[in-house]
Every structure is written in C-alpha cells, then in structure tokens.
Amino acid sequence: MCGARTPLRLWAAMSGDNPDAGDEFDLIARLFAPLARDPAARGLKDDAALWTVSGPTVMTCDAIVEGVHFFADDPIETIAQKALRVNLSDLAAKAARPDGALLSLIWPKGRPSDEIVRFAAGLQADLEAFGFGLIGGDMTATPGPLTISVMAFGGLAGARCPARADAAVGQDVWVSGTIGDAALGLRVRLGQGAGFSAEDRAFLILRYQVPIPRLPLALLLSRVAGGSMDVSDGLIADARKMAAAADVRIVIDPAAVPLSGAAHRAMAAGMASVDALLTGGDDYEILFTADPGHRPAIAEESLRLGLPLTRIGHVEAGQGIGALMPDGRDLGLEPGGFVHRMGGA
Amino acid sequence: MCGARTPLRLWAAMSGDNPDAGDEFDLIARLFAPLARDPAARGLKDDAALWTVSGPTVMTCDAIVEGVHFFADDPIETIAQKALRVNLSDLAAKAARPDGALLSLIWPKGRPSDEIVRFAAGLQADLEAFGFGLIGGDMTATPGPLTISVMAFGGLAGARCPARADAAVGQDVWVSGTIGDAALGLRVRLGQGAGFSAEDRAFLILRYQVPIPRLPLALLLSRVAGGSMDVSDGLIADARKMAAAADVRIVIDPAAVPLSGAAHRAMAAGMASVDALLTGGDDYEILFTADPGHRPAIAEESLRLGLPLTRIGHVEAGQGIGALMPDGRDLGLEPGGFVHRMGGA
Numbered sequence: 070m071c072g073a074r075t076p077l078r079l080w081a082a083m084s085g086d087n088p089d090a091g092d093e094f095d096l097i098a099r100l101f102a103p104l105a106r107d108p109a110a111r112g113l114k115d116d117a118a119l120w121t122v123s124g125p126t127v128m129t130c131d132a133i134v135e136g137v138h139f140f141a142d143d144p145i146e147t148i149a150q151k152a153l154r155v156n157l158s159d160l161a162a163k164a165a166r167p168d169g170a171l172l173s174l175i176w177p178k179g180r181p182s183d184e185i186v187r188f189a190a191g192l193q194a195d196l197e198a199f200g201f202g203l204i205g206g207d208m209t210a211t212p213g214p215l216t217i218s219v220m221a222f223g224g225l226a227g228a229r230c231p232a233r234a235d236a237a238v239g240q241d242v243w244v245s246g247t248i249g250d251a252a253l254g255l256r257v258r259l260g261q262g263a264g265f266s267a268e269d270r271a272f273l274i275l276r277y278q279v280p281i282p283r284l285p286l287a288l289l290l291s292r293v294a295g296g297s298m299d300v301s302d303g304l305i306a307d308a309r310k311m312a313a314a315a316d317v318r319i320v321i322d323p324a325a326v327p328l329s330g331a332a333h334r335a336m337a338a339g340m341a342s343v344d345a346l347l348t349g350g351d352d353y354e355i356l357f358t359a360d361p362g363h364r365p366a367i368a369e370e371s372l373r374l375g376l377p378l379t380r381i382g383h384v385e386a387g388q389g390i391g392a393l394m395p396d397g398r399d400l401g402l403e404p405g406g407f408v409h410r411m412g413g414a
Numbered sequence: 415m416c417g418a419r420t421p422l423r424l425w426a427a428m429s430g431d432n433p434d435a436g437d438e439f440d441l442i443a444r445l446f447a448p449l450a451r452d453p454a455a456r457g458l459k460d461d462a463a464l465w466t467v468s469g470p471t472v473m474t475c476d477a478i479v480e481g482v483h484f485f486a487d488d489p490i491e492t493i494a495q496k497a498l499r500v501n502l503s504d505l506a507a508k509a510a511r512p513d514g515a516l517l518s519l520i521w522p523k524g525r526p527s528d529e530i531v532r533f534a535a536g537l538q539a540d541l542e543a544f545g546f547g548l549i550g551g552d553m554t555a556t557p558g559p560l561t562i563s564v565m566a567f568g569g570l571a572g573a574r575c576p577a578r579a580d581a582a583v584g585q586d587v588w589v590s591g592t593i594g595d596a597a598l599g600l601r602v603r604l605g606q607g608a609g610f611s612a613e614d615r616a617f618l619i620l621r622y623q624v625p626i627p628r629l630p631l632a633l634l635l636s637r638v639a640g641g642s643m644d645v646s647d648g649l650i651a652d653a654r655k656m657a658a659a660a661d662v663r664i665v666i667d668p669a670a671v672p673l674s675g676a677a678h679r680a681m682a683a684g685m686a687s688v689d690a691l692l693t694g695g696d697d698y699e700i701l702f703t704a705d706p707g708h709r710p711a712i713a714e715e716s717l718r719l720g721l722p723l724t725r726i727g728h729v730e731a732g733q734g735i736g737a738l739m740p741d742g743r744d745l746g747l748e749p750g751g752f753v754h755r756m757g758g759a
Contacts, residue, residue: 115577115659116504116643117474122467128549129462130565132518134556159461173477173518173563204473211479213558218518220475220565232460298461314460 100189104196104203118205120169127165127230128222131155135177135214138351139278140258145184146191147278148215153195155301156221157282158353162299163230164291166284167199168223172206175216199284227291231357233314236296240358242319242382243367245283247329248304250276252349253341264340269331276329280353286378289370295358295384303348305400307356309390318387319358321401323347323394327379347392347400358384445534449541449548463550465514472510472575473567476500480522480559483696484623485603490529491536492623493560498540500646501566502627503698507644508575509636510568511629512544517551518563525560544629572636576702578659581641585703587664587727588712590628592674593649595621597694598686609685614676621674625698631723634715640703640729648693650745652701654735663732664703666746668692668739672724692737692745703729 133152135141153170160167172192176185196202201223254277256262262270283299290297296315300307304326312319323343328336335341359367364380371378382392390401478497480486498515505512517537521530541547546568599622601607607615628644635642641660645652649671657664668688673681680686704712709725716723727737735746 115508115579117472117508117510119470119472119508119575121470123469125464125466127462127464128514128516128565128567130516130518130550130563131552132520132554132563134520134554134558136557137555163460163462163464165462169473171473171475171565173475175477175479175561175563205475207476209477209479210482211559211561212481213479213561214556216520216556216558216561218475218477218520218563220473220516222473230464234460 100186101203101206104189104193118169118171120204122168122224125225125230126168126222127160127163127225128220129156129159129163130218130220131159132173132216132218134216141215143278145187146194148217149188149191150195150279152217152219153192153221154280154282155353156219157199157284158280158299158301160221160223161283161287162290162297162355162357164226164287164294164297165223165230166226166287167201167221169201169204170196170219170221172203173218174206174208175211175218176208177215178210178212180215199282225291226287229291229294231290231294231297233296233298233311235294236311236315236317236319236358236384238317238384238386240295240360240384241364241380242308242321242356242358242384243378244300244304244327244354244356244381245286245376245378246281246352246354247327247332247377248300248352248354249332249341249346249349250329251280251351251353252303252345253332253335254278255349255351264338265331265335269334272329272331277351280351282353283355283376285374285376286355286370289367290355290357293359293363293366295360297355297357300352300354300356301350303350304352304356305348305390305392306350309401311356311358312389315384316388318385318389318391319382320385320391321347321382323392323400325379325381327377327381343394344400348403445531446548446551449534449538463514463516465549467513467569470570470575471513471567472505472508472570473565474501474504474508475563475565476504477518477561477563479561486560488623490532491539493562494533494536495540495624497562497564498537498566499625499627500698501564502544502629503625503644503646505566505568506628506632507635507642507700507702509571509632509639509642510575511571511632512546512566513568514546514549515541515564515566517548519551519553520556520561520563521553522560523555523557544627570636571632574636574639576635576639576642578641578643578656580639581656581660581662581664581703581729583662583729583731585640585705585729586709586725587653587666587701587703587729588723589645589649589672589699589701589726590631590721590723591626591697591699592672592677592722593645593697593699594677594686594691594694595674596625596696596698597648597690598677598680599623600694600696609683610676610680614679617674617676622696625696627698628700628721630719630721631700631715634712635700635702638704638708638711640705642700642702645697645699645701646695648695649697649701650693650735650737651695654746656701656703657734660729661733663730663734663736664727665730665736666727668737668745670724670726672722672726688739689745693748
C-alpha cells in the first residue's frame with residue numbers, strides 16, 4: 070500500500086500537447102515536483118495523488134480565466150497566486166486550513182513557455198507562505214485564454230464548519246479587511262486611474278491581483294461564526310446569497326462598511342461611489358455573522374491578528390438584503406453585484 | 415459541526431458571468447443540485463464541500479479542452495461524460511472507486527445556454543451509472559473554448575494502491591480492452607473514415623468520445639498489479655512513462671496488443687498501421703504489470719468481467735521501451751506517442 074500522505078502524480082495531459090513546453094518529465098521534475106513538499110512524495114510521477122485524510126475535509130474548486138478574472142499581461146506570478154488564493158479564501162470562510170491542492174493548468178499555445186517557470190515560482194512562494202503542497206494536477210494546451218482551475222482541500226481549524234445557511238436572526242454581520250479595493254484596482258488596470266496617486270494605484274492593483282486569503286480567521290470563525298462565506302462577487306450580492314441560504318434578511322449599514330485609505334480618497338475626490346465599492350467584486354474578504362455576545366472575542370482577535378473586523382449590520386427575520394443609503398436608495402433592492410468582471414464577461 | 419459526508423457547495427464564479435446562463439441560483443437548483451446525491455446535501459448552496467473521509471483517498475484532476483480533446487460539435491452529453499471518465503480512468507488505474515467529484519465548468523460566452531441542461535443530463539447519467547455524486551464545483555464564462563476540469567476522488571478498492579513505479583523486473587505486462595480504437599475514431603471525426611463501414615465508424619467514434627473507465631478492474635489491480643496506469647497518451651508513450659518511473663525496461667510484443675474487429679479491418683484494408691494504433695491516444699485502457707504467478711487469477715477475472723485482459727510483454731532490467739516490429743523497426747526507439755491530439759495541439 071502506498072504510504073500515508075504520499076503525493077503521487079500524473080501530469081498526463083501535458084503530454085507534449087504544447088510543443089514549446091519542452092519535455093514533459095523535465096518540466097515536471099524541474100518546476101512542479103519541488104512544489105510537492107511532502108517528504109513521502111514520489112516526485113509527482115503517478116496518475117493520481119494518494120492522500121490519507123481523517124475526519125471532515127473541506128474541498129473547493131474555482132477556476133480563473135484570462136480576460137475574465139485577470140488580464141493577459143498581469144504578472145504571471147500573481148496569476149498563479151490568485152488562482153490558488155481564491156480557493157484558500159473559500160477554505161478560510163469554512164474555517165478550514167489548507168492541506169493540499171491540485172492544479173489544472175491550461176496553457177495557451179502561443180504563450181512563452183518560460184512563463185511556466187515563473188508561474189511555478191509564484192505558486193511555490195505561496196505554497197511555502199501558506200504551509201502546504203501541491204499534490205497533483207495536469208497541464209494541457211489550449212487554443213484559447215490561459216485558464217487555471219485549482220482544487221484545494223483541508224481539515225477544519227476547530228470543531229465547526231460554518232455554512233452560509235447558519236446565519237441566524239439576531240446575529241451581528243461582520244466583514245474582514247476593507248471592501249471595494251479590488252473593484253477600484255480593476256478600474257485602475259482598465260486605465261481609469263488617472264486621478265489616483267501612484268501609491269494608491271499600486272495598492273489597489275495589488276488588492277485586485279493578489280487577494281489575501283483570511284486563513285488566520287479560521288479558528289475564530291469555527292468558534293463564533295453563524296453564517297460565513299467569502300466575498301468574491303461583491304458584498305451586496307454575496308450577502309444576498311447568504312440571506313437566501315439561511316432564509317433570513319440581512320441589513321447592512323453602508324456607512325459602516327470598512328474602506329481603505331485609498332478608497333476613502335477616491336470617494337472624497339468623486340472618483341468612486343459607495344455603490345461601486347459595495348457591489349464590486351474580487352474582495353476575498355470574509356462575511357460572517359455572530360451572536361452579539363461574541364463582540365468582545367471578535368474585537369480581541371481582530372487586535373491580535375492586526376486585521377480589521379468590522380460590524381456592518383445585523384440579521385433579522387425576512388428575506389433579501391437591506392442597505393439603506395443616505396439618499397434614501399436601498400442598494401439591497403438593486404440588482405448589482407455582477408458588474409466587476411472586465412470586458413462584459 | 416457540519417454533518418459527515420455533507421456536500422455543501424459554491425458555484426460562486428457562475429455569478430452571472432454568463433448573461434445567457436440565466437439566474438445563477440435557478441440554474442444550480444435546476445441542473446446541478448440533483449447531481450449531489452448525498453441525502454445530507456444542503457443543495458449545493460455553500461462555498462465548499464465538506465466531506466468526511468477516512469483512510470487513503472486517491473485524488474486526481476484532468477481537464478479537457480474543446481479543439482484539443484474533443485470537437486466543438488461533439489454531442490455535449492458525451493463531452494460531459496468524457497470529462498468525468500478520463501478522471502475515473504485514473505482512479506481505476508490506482509485501484510480506487512469513485513466517491514465524489516468537483517467540476518469546473520468553463521463555458522464559452524457564445525455557446526447556447528440550453529446546452530448546459532444537456533451537459534448536466536449527460537453528467538447525471540454517468541454519476542448514476544458509476545454510483546457517486548458531484549459534491550461541488552464552479553462555473554464561469556470564457557471568451558475561449560469550452561474547457562472542463564474535473565477533480566475526482568475515492569477510496570481504495572482493496573489494500574493496495576499500485577503506482578507506476580511498482581513495475582518490477584520479471585513481471586508480465588498486461589493491457590485491458592483494445593488499443594487504438596480512439597485514435598481511429600479521431601481520424602473518422604476528422605473526415606478520414608471513408609473506407610470504414612457505418613458500423614465501424616460509429617463504434618470508433620464512440621470509443622473516442624466516450625471512453626470506458628475500467629473501474630471493475632480496481633479490485634483485481636489492488637491484488638495483483640505491480641505497476642499500473644491508464645493509457646491516455648498512447649500505449650508506447652505511457653509504457654515509457656511507467657518504465658521511467660520504475661527504472662526498468664518494458665518490452666512489448668506489438669503483435670500481441672489486442673485490437674478490436676474494427677481496427678483489424680482497418681489494418682487489413684491498409685487504412686491503419688500498427689504504429690498508429692500503438693502510439694495513438696485516448697484509449698483509457700489500463701496498463702499494468704503482474705508476477706507470472708497471477709496469470710490464472712487475471713484470466714479468471716477477465717472471464718468474470720467479460721473484459722479482455724491481454725498479456726502483451728514483460729518487464730526486464732534496463733531502461734525505456736522495446737517494441738520490435740516484424741520489419742525490424744523498434745517502436746520503442748521512436749519518439750511517437752504525442753500524435754493523437756487534433757489540429758496540432
């Protein structure tokens with residue numbers, strides 16, 4: 070029997086599909102095998118990974134596509150990292166820690182193969198930073214855009230795995246970090262950032278290109294969260310999904326939603342609206358609910374982690390979203406939330 | 415804590431990325447939620463799946479791309495099935511049974527959304543046939559070709575999980591089913607099938623479009639296999655990978671390689687060569703090695719399953735592949751094996 074936690078591996082579909090990519094085995098050995106950190110790794114030389122898991126395991130997969138979720142000329146290292154991190158963000162929201170990942174790398178025929186080296190380097194940096202390894206995957210060529218699908222899995226940080234449906238009437242609504250930066254970063258990337266300072270432009274682009282998975286929150290979420298999910302499609306749209314899953318009404322105070330300095334400056338200069346920030350996407354922050362009795366514990370953990378955790382609303386009986394603006398409009402009544410992809414995707 | 419074996423789910427990236435696709439939640443509820451068979455399923459409404467696994471779990475992922483692994487006008491049901499089955503083939507080769515799968519469905523913006531209904535139907539038919547469920551996935555739009563990445567996982571059928579590297583000197587080399595049909599099917603699909611009968615054309619196309627994962631072999635493989643892998647890139651190329659992983663030499667008798675009636679007829683009519691059949695791809699048969707003492711057990715299981723298992727060579731000390739043709743050429747010395755993708759992919 071293969072040993073416990075033995076990552077084996079097939080990169081079968083690589084198979085010379087991409088003539089530029091050089092010899093399959095060389096490429097795997099040189100680039101991806103070191104990403105399988107497990108000492109029992111057999112060098113990614115098999116058809117599949119054999120992983121010995123025990124207990125509840127959270128599994129998620131998300132794909133990102135050139136021209137939809139990132140730009141063709143984004144640094145290839147950050148593309149690799151975004152592909153991984155959007156999945157880690159899901160694990161964090163479910164109060165899990167990453168144990169392993171599988172990668173489907175679908176590489177455009179015309180894209181220089183030396184970028185694969187940089188792709189692997191970007192991935193490796195993240196795997197080291199987040200403390201786990203690649204256990205498998207496959208690589209194939211495509212006549213279309215660069216497409217990366219990652220499946221990440223891991224055990225629970227604590228005893229609970231909060232579902233979206235666990236949001237309950239009477240709970241507070243919280244969000245981590247700041248909201249809207251990535252939507253502004255996308256705008257800057259689209260050439261609409263002339264009014265921003267160079268520093269703000271760099272910050273916002275980074276927030277768009279390299280989301281920060283809130284893995285340090287996993288333990289807190291397992292202890293205090295009612296409902297929990299990550300915010301990827303815009304705060305309002307995602308809160309609406311949680312409300313639907315839990316069959317409750319979520320009321321958000323737009324003025325309470327935490328914004329970065331760059332976002333505040335954009336608002337002050339008339340370059341951004343609250344609407345755009347709350348309905349833009351790619352935040353990859355955690356939206357969760359918790360009983361009011363947990364406020365001290367949440368404040369304490371926020372301080373300990375150096376990560377803002379902000380109370381932005383509450384859960385009540387009913388359905389849908391309320392988000393009343395000072396001008397009387399209710400953002401919760403507007404469709405919104407799907408406006409963040411580039412190019413009408 | 416979420417219950418054991420509770421498939422939760424996020425189809426977050428669906429998120430209205432595809433305006434034709436209708437409302438995300440409707441689509442999920444209508445099409446994909448029934449594919450999560452587990453009674454504890456919460457309706458695919460969460461960010462991730464929570465699966466309670468115990469013991470060794472085989473995990474694999476493989477992507478297929480329109481214009482590379484299938485034709486844009488292949489029946490969409492068979493595209494769904496091929497995406498799933500190429501992964502099940504990996505599980506079979508590792509002596510595992512499928513327990514669950516995650517799906518990344520990357521849908522072209524221009525492709526009619528009613529085909530998603532048929533895609534889901536094709537997938538559902540297979541999930542029912544193979545006795546497991548979808549536990550999660552995501553859907554996103556692409557400006558490029560239809561691309562499907564599947565991650566499948568499952569426990570072992572027996573006590574062992576045969577690696578490629580387990581091939582050992584002195585063992586026989588076996589292959590399941592027949593070899594080369596899919597390569598001929600691809601040729602027929604490319605319009606080079608004028609010489610075939612209608613029946614042979616239909617058979618060969620089916621072998622190309624809908625591979626048969628050899629899951630019934632899992633228990634036998636766990637008992638008798640030395641090295642084991644599935645044949646996806648051509649028999650010669652894949653045997654070469656096994657030889658490299660195990661640091662042995664694999665000698666194949668081309669005349670012993672099992673061919674279908676259609677392939678025999680193609681050879682007799684001068685429409686196919688042994689070379690093409692042994693180096694073509696997409697067979698999704700199992701290549702394995704076993705001690706000679708297991709010959710009776712293998713013959714018996716072949717009979718019981720109604721599935722040809724054919725001894726085609728042996729493992730010896732050395733490196734690489736030997737496959738001596740009657741004309742004195744050694745197929746093992748030729749590069750080959752990467753000729754099966756369409757359109758120079």
